[in-house]
Amino acid sequence: MFPKPESALKPNTYAFESRPMVKPTGFREYDARWLFEKEINLMGMQALGMGIGTLMHERGIRPDIVVGHDFRSYSASIKMAVVNGLMAAGINVHDIGLALSPMAYFAQFALDVPAVAMITASHNDNGWTGVKMGIDRPLTFGPDEMGRLKQIVLSAAFTTKSGGSYRFVDGFPDVYFRDLTDRPKLARPIKIVAACGNGTAGAFAPRILEALGAEVIPLDTELDYTFPRYNPNPEDMKMLHALRDKVLETGAEVGLGFDGDGDRCGVVDNEGEEIFADKVGVMLARDISSLHPGSKFVVDVKSTGLFNTDPVLQANGATTDYFKTGHSYIKRRVTELGAIVGFEKSGHYFFNAPIGRGYDDGLVSAIAILDMLDRNPDKTMADLRRDLPKTWGSPTMSPHCDDEIKYDVVDRVVARFKAMKDVGETIAGHSITDLITVNGVRVVTDDGTWGLVRASSNKPELVVVVESPASEERLHAMFKAVDALLRENPEVGEYNQTL
Structure with missing residues (x-):
């Protein structure tokens, strides 16, 4: 029986090389991201592969999956750990090698394979790794699938089956090339x-x-x-x-x-x-x-x-x-x-x-x-x-906020804005006309200027964006006001970039 993953292990120890480590916060809303060897090890990645395979069996998905990896020094090793887990769960693996994420998604169609597991940290800094997964093309996992996968992996509730296989799909980049250039x-x-x-x-x-x-x-x-x-x-x-x-x-x-x-x-x-x-x-x-x-x-x-x-x-x-x-x-x-x-x-x-x-x-x-x-x-x-109507907008700005607390902080911010609107309090000198809370909170004022605060889904950060159709001054005023409200929460750290 494969060991139950632990949330933390000390590197360069017998335990680190003998047991799976999987930090629970790595299971995000719609993909998985960890700092490699700090939050997950290779056995943890093998457990993730077994979890994906188990979920495929639970959902009645044909046991075939495309895998690929991005260009990082450790991605190929991580991919093979995931492959070992998938095969242990009885899944047939179709490996397209070094690839872009969209090449892996395309391979689901070109190879007629229902599932995908792309090993990539996307735009995250080096040290990060992750997996973008899907079992219903062209869709990728949402909170339902990610929540169930997390349960399976952390409790080691794996289905192991014989019959898993591996094949390398040689020359697949040429298939992708022809599809886009024909x-x-x-x-x-x-x-x-x-x-x-x-x-x-x-x-x-x-x-x-x-x-x-x-x-x-x-x-x-x-x-x-x-x-x-x-x-x-x-x-x-x-x-x-x-x-x-x-x-x-x-x-x-x-x-x-x-x-x-x-x-x-x-x-x-x-x-x-x-x-x-x-x-x-x-x-x-x-x-x-x-x-x-x-x-x-x-x-x-x-x-x-x-x-x-x-x-x-x-x-x-x-x-x-x-x-x-x-x-x-x-x-x-x-x-x-x-x-x-x-x-x-x-x-x-x-x-x-x-x-x-x-x-x-x-x-x-x-x-x-x-x-x-x-x-x-x-x-x-x-x-x-x-030709577009003029607006002034910010880049995406991300102050640090630990994964364990970031959603609580956003809930506090949402509640604060709701209280401001309920009592008619202004923000940056303008009245609040709308609060969009489908994802964090987007506060809109009477001149169309707005500011957004939400939790990042793949890093220990918040996300802040502001825009104004009125003026650059209003853009900066809104950012200053939103940032001041954020600073009421001591857990919010420094930005990666600002206006």
């Missing part, structure tokens, strides 16, 4: 910078974009799991500034930045302006709804209010549903509503038919942006940005 080329060779932060996307993105007819200027595309310049995260201003500098240096028409596992895409326009992903989403929604009038979109609560107020979207009959932040939530909502696209401010875009298959793929997003430019040859990316 289409008409761009009408002209759009000059782009492709930034990959030395992450996994560097092995695939430049080749695919060149095959579509783009003129590609590579930036940090050499694979290097030390991430020597910056973390591959297109929400990180350091990466966006490096992309901006390269665009201005080369005169590129657009800069595209991909995260560590290639499921997100950040954008810098031809004038070096970083366009936050929610604003790019509005631009794409305009383009798509002009081709498909009456389009339905889903966006997360961190996103700009323009999806509801933009006159072009209104004229095209587009409708937008604001929903919980998180790739699993938005992906599921897109499927439920039959929306054509779901957009997250983080840069996860979920294109449904006829553009995609419902999962998030940074390269599909990049191709959609290039198609938009191709359909508007008389306008630059900056022109398309300026």
